[in-house]
Amino acid sequence: MKSLVKILSRYVLSAAATAIILLIINFTVLTVWLYQSASEYGKNYTVAQMAEELTESEGRYSLSESVARELKNKQQWAMLIDEKGAVAWSTDLPSDVPLYYKLTEVAGLSRWYLKDYPVKVWQHENGLFVVGSPKNSMWKIGLELPMKLVNNSEILIPALLILNLITAVLLALLFGYRLFLALKKLTTGIEDLARMQPVALPAQGILGDLATGINHASAQLIRQESALNKRDNARTTWIAGISHDIRTPLSVIMGYAGQMEEDNTLNKKQQELAVTIRIQCQKIKALINDLNLTSKLEYDMQPIRKEEFLLAPLIRSIVAELLNSNCSPRHTLSLSIDENAQNISITGDSQLIKRAITNIILNSIRHNPGGCDITIQLNAESGTTFLSVTDNGTGFPVQTLKRLNHPREPMELDNHGLGLTIVRQILKAHNGTASFSNLTGSGCRVTLALPGKP
Amino acid sequence: MNDIFDCKLLLVDDEPELRRMVGSMLRQSGFKKIISAADCSHARLLFTSEKPDGVILDVSLPDGDGFSLMREFRSISGAPVLFLSARDEDENRLLGLGLGADDxxxxxxxxxxxxxxxxxxxxxxxxxxxxxxKEKPVFYLGKTMIDLNSGSITSVKGTFTLTAKEYALLEKLFDNKEKIVTGDSLCLAAWGDPLYGYENTLMVHIRRLREKIEPEPSDPEFLITVRGLGYKLVGVTSS
Structure with a gap:
C-alpha cells in the first residue's frame, strides 16, 4: 500500500511537472515570437501608413519613395479604387487584376482575396487603397466569436486549464496504478525468490524482461538448492550406511570378546586381552554413534523430540549418575544451582541436552587423567539460562579452542573427538550457544546459554 | 515349562557369523533350544512349524523389515520379540511408534x-x-533391622513403624543403595512430583527417618546427605 501511494504521487508530480514545463516553454516561445513580430511591425509600413503616403496633386497621384521601395522589396502591388469603382492609380498591378469593380466585388476583396492575391485595404480620401501580396504568400482567416464567450473568457480559460489538469492527474493515476500492479507481481516474485519458492511470473508488458529474469533466477536457485540438499543427504545417508554396516561385524567381535572374558578355561592374561578388545569395540561403537549424530545434527536431519522440562533436576540426575558410576576417584564434581534457576524450564530434547552436558563433563575427566575438580553452575538471567562447567585441569590446546569457537569444517576430528562438536551442534539446534575458554592459570570453562522460562 | 531355559528361541539375522556368535552365547548361558533363520520367509516357516517361545529379530533383513515381520508373528502368537537393530533411526521408531516390541x-x-x-x-x-x-527384603544398618514387608524398624531404641512416605523414601534409597539418589527422584517416589517446592518437606521426612534408623540422628552414618544433589544409603548389610 505504501508503495502504491509512493508510485502514484510520483506519477502525479511528474505529470504536473511536465504540464508546467510545457506551459512555460509555450508561453516563452509565444512571447518571443510576438515581441519579434511587434518589432518587425514597427520597422515596416502598415497599410494605413502606406495609404497616407499616397498623395494627390492636380489629379496626379504619387507614392513616396520609401513606400514604393518597400512594395518592390516585398513584391507587392498597390492600387487606388475611386468612388465610382475604377482603378484611379496603381503600381505593379498584375495583369489579371481587373481595373473596374462593382460594389459587391469591393465587399468581397475588402477582407479576403482578389483573384487569389491576398489583399489589405485602407480608406483613402479619394477612394479605397488596396495593397496586394503575391499569390499564396498569406493565409487569411476570419475570426468570429460569440460575445458571450469572449466576455466569459476570464472564467472559461482557467476552467479549461483545470479540466486539462484533472485529466492529466487522472491519466497519471491510471498509469501509476497499472505500473503498481505490474510491480506488485514482481515484488511477490522476488519475495518468493528469497523464500526459495518456485516463481513463475507472466512475462508480458513493459516489465516482461524483468519477469523473465526473475523466473530464470528462481529456477536456477531451486536447482542449486536441491543439488545442495541432495549432497547433504547423500553425505548423511552415506555415514548412516557405513555405520550400519560396521555395527554387525563389530557385534560379532564384541560378542566373542565378551565370551572370552568370562571363559574360565582361558588364563588371566588372555582374559585381560579380551577385556581390551571389548573396551576398544565400545570406543568404536561410541565413535560411530557420535559420527552419526553429528552428521545428522549438521544437516538438520536429527529428529528433535521437543518437550518442556525442568533443567535443574536433569542436571542433578546427570551429576548423580556420573558420581554413581564412580568413573574416577581422582576427580571431584560439585554442583551449584542458583535459587532463581531452580525452576527454569527448557523446551527441547532432554536426551540431547543431557548428552551435551555429559559430554562436557566427560571431556574434562578424559583430558585430565591425573584428576581435577569440576564445578557445574547453573544460573538464569532475563530469559537466558547459563550453565557453566569449569575445571582446574590442563585446559584446551590453543588450536582446539580456536576450532571450537570458530568452527569452519563441520565435522573435524581431532584428539578431542566429536564430543564437543556435538555439544555445539545440540546447543545450536536449541537456539542456544556454547562458548569455550581457558582460564588464566589453569583449567577451562564451557558455558552453555539456552533460552529458558522461569 | 519350568524355567526360561526351556524356552525355544528363534534367532533371525542375515549375517551367519552373528547368528553363530549369538547362538553360542545363548547356549553358553543355558538355553537349549535355539533355531535360526536368515530371512523373513524362512523365519515365517519356522515360526509356524516350530512355534518358538521367544524371537530375537534383526530389523533389516534381505527380504523385508523386522517390524512388519513382528506384526505378522503377533497375529499368530504372543511370543515376545526382542529387536536387534543396527540403525539409530530404529531406536526412534521403536520408542516413538510404540510398535509393541518387548525390548x-x-x-x-x-x-x-x-x-x-x-x-x-x-x-x-x-x-x-x-x-x-518374592518377599520384600529385610536388611540391617549396623544393629538396626529394617523389614520392608511389615515396614518395621527394630533397633536398640525400640521398634518403630514407617509412615507411607518414609517407607517410599527408604525403599527408593534401598533399591539404589550405595548410590546417590537425587532429591527429585525421592520426591517423585514419595509425592509424584519433582523436588521444587518439596525441599523442606523432604528434609523433614528425612530427619524423621534418621531418628528411626540412625543411632545418632544428628550425625548420620547410613543415610548420608549429598549436598546439592540428594541422599545416599550406605552400609547396608544382610545380617
Whole structure:
C-alpha cells in the first residue's frame, strides 16, 4: 500500500511537472515570437501608413519613395479604387487584376482575396487603397466569436486549464496504478525468490524482461538448492550406511570378546586381552554413534523430540549418575544451582541436552587423567539460562579452542573427538550457544546459554 | 515349562557369523533350544512349524523389515520379540511408534546385555510378577533391622513403624543403595512430583527417618546427605 501511494504521487508530480514545463516553454516561445513580430511591425509600413503616403496633386497621384521601395522589396502591388469603382492609380498591378469593380466585388476583396492575391485595404480620401501580396504568400482567416464567450473568457480559460489538469492527474493515476500492479507481481516474485519458492511470473508488458529474469533466477536457485540438499543427504545417508554396516561385524567381535572374558578355561592374561578388545569395540561403537549424530545434527536431519522440562533436576540426575558410576576417584564434581534457576524450564530434547552436558563433563575427566575438580553452575538471567562447567585441569590446546569457537569444517576430528562438536551442534539446534575458554592459570570453562522460562 | 531355559528361541539375522556368535552365547548361558533363520520367509516357516517361545529379530533383513515381520508373528502368537537393530533411526521408531516390541538392543552389544534383557523379557511373559513375587527384603544398618514387608524398624531404641512416605523414601534409597539418589527422584517416589517446592518437606521426612534408623540422628552414618544433589544409603548389610 505504501508503495502504491509512493508510485502514484510520483506519477502525479511528474505529470504536473511536465504540464508546467510545457506551459512555460509555450508561453516563452509565444512571447518571443510576438515581441519579434511587434518589432518587425514597427520597422515596416502598415497599410494605413502606406495609404497616407499616397498623395494627390492636380489629379496626379504619387507614392513616396520609401513606400514604393518597400512594395518592390516585398513584391507587392498597390492600387487606388475611386468612388465610382475604377482603378484611379496603381503600381505593379498584375495583369489579371481587373481595373473596374462593382460594389459587391469591393465587399468581397475588402477582407479576403482578389483573384487569389491576398489583399489589405485602407480608406483613402479619394477612394479605397488596396495593397496586394503575391499569390499564396498569406493565409487569411476570419475570426468570429460569440460575445458571450469572449466576455466569459476570464472564467472559461482557467476552467479549461483545470479540466486539462484533472485529466492529466487522472491519466497519471491510471498509469501509476497499472505500473503498481505490474510491480506488485514482481515484488511477490522476488519475495518468493528469497523464500526459495518456485516463481513463475507472466512475462508480458513493459516489465516482461524483468519477469523473465526473475523466473530464470528462481529456477536456477531451486536447482542449486536441491543439488545442495541432495549432497547433504547423500553425505548423511552415506555415514548412516557405513555405520550400519560396521555395527554387525563389530557385534560379532564384541560378542566373542565378551565370551572370552568370562571363559574360565582361558588364563588371566588372555582374559585381560579380551577385556581390551571389548573396551576398544565400545570406543568404536561410541565413535560411530557420535559420527552419526553429528552428521545428522549438521544437516538438520536429527529428529528433535521437543518437550518442556525442568533443567535443574536433569542436571542433578546427570551429576548423580556420573558420581554413581564412580568413573574416577581422582576427580571431584560439585554442583551449584542458583535459587532463581531452580525452576527454569527448557523446551527441547532432554536426551540431547543431557548428552551435551555429559559430554562436557566427560571431556574434562578424559583430558585430565591425573584428576581435577569440576564445578557445574547453573544460573538464569532475563530469559537466558547459563550453565557453566569449569575445571582446574590442563585446559584446551590453543588450536582446539580456536576450532571450537570458530568452527569452519563441520565435522573435524581431532584428539578431542566429536564430543564437543556435538555439544555445539545440540546447543545450536536449541537456539542456544556454547562458548569455550581457558582460564588464566589453569583449567577451562564451557558455558552453555539456552533460552529458558522461569 | 519350568524355567526360561526351556524356552525355544528363534534367532533371525542375515549375517551367519552373528547368528553363530549369538547362538553360542545363548547356549553358553543355558538355553537349549535355539533355531535360526536368515530371512523373513524362512523365519515365517519356522515360526509356524516350530512355534518358538521367544524371537530375537534383526530389523533389516534381505527380504523385508523386522517390524512388519513382528506384526505378522503377533497375529499368530504372543511370543515376545526382542529387536536387534543396527540403525539409530530404529531406536526412534521403536520408542516413538510404540510398535509393541518387548525390548530392543542396538548393535554392537555385549553378550551379557543381551542375555539379561532376554531373561527379563522371557520372565515377564512366562513367569509374571504374581508367580515371581518374592518377599520384600529385610536388611540391617549396623544393629538396626529394617523389614520392608511389615515396614518395621527394630533397633536398640525400640521398634518403630514407617509412615507411607518414609517407607517410599527408604525403599527408593534401598533399591539404589550405595548410590546417590537425587532429591527429585525421592520426591517423585514419595509425592509424584519433582523436588521444587518439596525441599523442606523432604528434609523433614528425612530427619524423621534418621531418628528411626540412625543411632545418632544428628550425625548420620547410613543415610548420608549429598549436598546439592540428594541422599545416599550406605552400609547396608544382610545380617
Amino acid at each position: 530392543y538392543i542396538t548393535k554392537p552389544f555385549l553378550p551379557r546385555e543381551l542375555i539379561l534383557r532376554l531373561h527379563a523379557v522371557l520372565n515377564r511373559t512366562y513367569f509374571p510378577v504374581v508367580l515371581n513375587q
